Amino acid sequence: MGVQAVPADYKRFIEKKVNKMLRLQQRLDTKYEQADDRELVDIITQSKKTLGEKIVILGHHYQRDEIIQFADKTGDSLALSRYAAGQDSASHVVFCGVEFMAEAADILTGDHQKVILPDLGAGCSMADMADIDSVELAWKELSQLTDMDSVIPVTYINSSAAIKNFVGRHNGAVCTSSNAGSIIRWALGLDLKQDIKGSELVREAKQQGKKVFFFPDQHLAINTAWQMGFSTSDNVLYDPDLEFGGITKENIDTASFILWKGHCSVHQRFTVSQIQYFRNLHKDAIVMAHPECSNEVIKAADIVGSTDAIIRAVASAPKGSHIGIATEVHLVNRLANSYTDRHIECLDPILCPCATMNRIDLPHLAWIMENLTNGVVHNQIVVDEIIKEGARIALDRMLRIV
Numbered sequence: 277m278g279v280q281a282v283p284a285d286y287k288r289f290i291e292k293k294v295n296k297m298l299r300l301q302q303r304l305d306t307k308y309e310q311a312d313d314r315e316l317v318d319i320i321t322q323s324k325k326t327l328g329e330k331i332v333i334l335g336h337h338y339q340r341d342e343i344i345q346f347a348d349k350t351g352d353s354l355a356l357s358r359y360a361a362g363q364d365s366a367s368h369v370v371f372c373g374v375e376f377m378a379e380a381a382d383i384l385t386g387d388h389q390k391v392i393l394p395d396l397g398a399g400c401s402m403a404d405m406a407d408i409d410s411v412e413l414a415w416k417e418l419s420q421l422t423d424m425d426s427v428i429p430v431t432y433i434n435s436s437a438a439i440k441n442f443v444g445r446h447n448g449a450v451c452t453s454s455n456a457g458s459i460i461r462w463a464l465g466l467d468l469k470q471d472i473k474g475s476e477l478v479r480e481a482k483q484q485g486k487k488v489f490f491f492p493d494q495h496l497a498i499n500t501a502w503q504m505g506f507s508t509s510d511n512v513l514y515d516p517d518l519e520f521g522g523i524t525k526e527n528i529d530t531a532s533f534i535l536w537k538g539h540c541s542v543h544q545r546f547t548v549s550q551i552q553y554f555r556n557l558h559k560d561a562i563v564m565a566h567p568e569c570s571n572e573v574i575k576a577a578d579i580v581g582s583t584d585a586i587i588r589a590v591a592s593a594p595k596g597s598h599i600g601i602a603t604e605v606h607l608v609n610r611l612a613n614s615y616t617d618r619h620i621e622c623l624d625p626i627l628c629p630c631a632t633m634n635r636i637d638l639p640h641l642a643w644i645m646e647n648l649t650n651g652v653v654h655n656q657i658v659v660d661e662i663i664k665e666g667a668r669i670a671l672d673r674m675l676r677i678v
């Protein structure tokens with residue numbers, strides 16, 4: 277009996293696993309595992325003092341408070357990478373975020389700077405939903421259904437460097453949750469200076485005949501398209517586990533958006549019933565939601581925006597108001613502690629944090645920092661030069677189109 281061929285789906289599954297395993301977190305010395313919080317805080321404080329300007333620590337908004345206290349700069353992934361790129365005197369950038377953020381920082385910082393992720397297990401489940409092999413296969417499959425010259429790939433910054441490279445080399449761009457609208461208008465061939473909205477914008481976009489292939493978050497794309505005036509019938513979902521993504525020539529012909537079937541495990545937890553419950557409790561309720569939430573949640577919210585937009589909206593909300601927020605709980609709790617004259621709550625009663633971001637803790641940061649004082653660099657994130665080249669093209673487009 278001949279050897280049975282390995283099914284393509286299974287091969288893809290194994291490749292994904294192997295790719296993930298390439299960056300493995302080593303076990304920490306017992307010293308760091310057994311130290312109490314006070315000892316770890318002392319190690320980090322002392323190491324930071326010793327390293328001085330040679331080091332910069334970045335803390336994403338979703339990080340734990342015990343890590344944020346050491347951050348030289350807090351912000352979203354883009355703001356932090358930009359900041360790192362401007363810190364020329366820092367030879368080491370300790371990125372307390374997740375893997376794709378550290379990769380973006382390595383792409384944007386100078387050759388003399390080393391980017392470090394304190395725990396290599398800090399990935400992003402959404403970014404992992406679009407691996408490069410599946411995306412390349414999808415591109416090939418779709419080329420049998422439509423003219424790919426009219427398809428512009430756009431990737432959310434929450435994606436691997438390999439996907440950014442792919443997008444850059446196929447004339448596409450990266451976007452953030454703040455500028456997704458402008459990037460999508462650009463990709464659809466619309467004049468960014470022209471002030472059109474709703475049905476006029478949709479008509480103009482259809483005349484241009486372009487389609488956007490958006491990775492990896494379906495919700496950011498659906499919500500941005502909806503805010504521009506498109507309807508759900510303008511979208512098709514590409515499911516990487518199905519042949520041809522489960523898409524037919526008929527549905528791709530009429531679509532303006534091909535959406536990768538990915539989502540954020542934190543933001544998909546928010547529901548319309550949580551919002552209704554909060555509104556029933558508080559007559560003056562203000563509901564804010566991140567665009568990685570589902571379209572139903574976005575439609576039910578009062579304010580929709582990126583983490584920075586949510587922070588600004590909380591700052592300008594009336595004192596005494598009740599604010600329910602659909603985003604990661606560490607950021608919401610920090611806002612609640614900063615604005616004690618407003619009543620701020622996370623809308624998810626389970627208060628689920630971003631599990632991967634949460635892997636960065638005091639023992640890992642202390643281990644990284646103390647070793648740096650001895651000249652030992654652990655967990656450097658290095659993006660291959662060839663990947664950097666294409667990724668820079670996509671990131672530069674994003675920076676030009678704001």
Ligand code: SF4
Binds near residue numbers: 401403543631
């Ligand atoms: S909150 Fe969601 S998108 Fe952000 S890092 Fe965590 S899993 Fe990824």
